[in-house]
Amino acid sequence: MSTPLDPFLSLRALAGYSGLSVxxxxxxxxxxxxxxxxxxxxGKIVVRRSxxxxxxTAYRRVGRANVDEIVNGVLRFLPRR
Numbered sequence: 001m002s003t004p005l006d007p008f009l010s011l012r013a014l015a016g017y018s019g020l021s022v023x024x025x026x027x028x029x030x031x032x033x034x035x036x037x038x039x040x041x042x043g044k045i046v047v048r049r050s051x052x053x054x055x056x057t058a059y060r061r062v063g064r065a066n067v068d069e070i071v072n073g074v075l076r077f078l079p080r081r
Contacts, residue, residue: 008039008046017049018056034058 015022028036029045037051 006048006050008048009052011045011047014047014049014052018052 009017011022011025014020014025018025020028025036025047028034029038034055036047036055038045038047
């Protein structure tokens with residue numbers, strides 16, 4: 001059951017909510033690693049807003065990765081020649 005606080009959104013409505021394009025959302029529906037959860041009723045695709053919010057948290061990033069620090073950390077564990 002959809003409620004006003006947790007509605008089912010069409011891809012067009014979800015695009016407005018998320019700032020992602022409908023095309024990108026369609027790509028995410030078929031993503032083999034992390035597909036966007038959805039409901040298919042006939043030809044209509046809808047996504048529950050709360051499920052989208054949970055799904056989206058997997059893409060959260062904080063700050064920029066320090067590539068030099070990551071490489072140096074990996075190199076520390078490699079055997080020296």
